[in-house]
Amino acid sequence: AQSVAQPEDQVNVAEGNPLTVKCTYSVSGNPYLFWYVQYPNRGLQFLLKYITGDNLVKGSYGFEAEFNKSQTSFHLKKPSALVSDSALYFCAVRDLSDGGATNKLIFGTGTLLAVQP
């Protein structure tokens, strides 16, 4: 079965420090991976995606993610955290169990990032 896991419910980091939000996945075939951010009572905003090619993907707001095939991980990173980065972060993987016919996404349970001033 295709799945994605976010092992940390919450990540705390001091402003200015680097941050990492973890994501691991399980798929059959090539993975198509996404990161979204959600601010309170708002919809999800797309940050970045991995399709193929370079293992380091750069996205919006200074975020990047590192794809690691051997560890089946797609961790979200930022070199210097801002208080305004505090939000709920979701990792998602394309569901290919139907051959990709429907472009469905499977979401992790989310990680709350808290950046302290």
Added chain:
Amino acid sequence: DGGITQSPKYLFRKEGQNVTLSCEQNLNHDAMYWYRQDPGQGLRLIYYSQIVNDFQKGDIAEGYSVSREKKESFPLTVTSAQKNPTAFYLCASSTAGSRTDTQYFGPGTRLTVL
């Protein structure tokens, strides 16, 4: 959130009532999706539609219904058969036909059962 609108932002339902959540997009996307978000459970797919006049059940379709009469619109009805409808509902859209496509989300509707 640009390009996808959801209304209302907040909705209150009495027991036994059906309510309809609106989702409109002006991105010229073929595919549209409805997700339900509950605390600690991430997003779960309710229904999706790849083209007009066609839609499929997602993982938690029981107690919900949809229609797709226009490309721009994908309303969701929460029926009285849905036993626990209090949740945050998110609509999304994407171009269809490619597994690399990105889904873009609306601002959401928070439904509360009184």
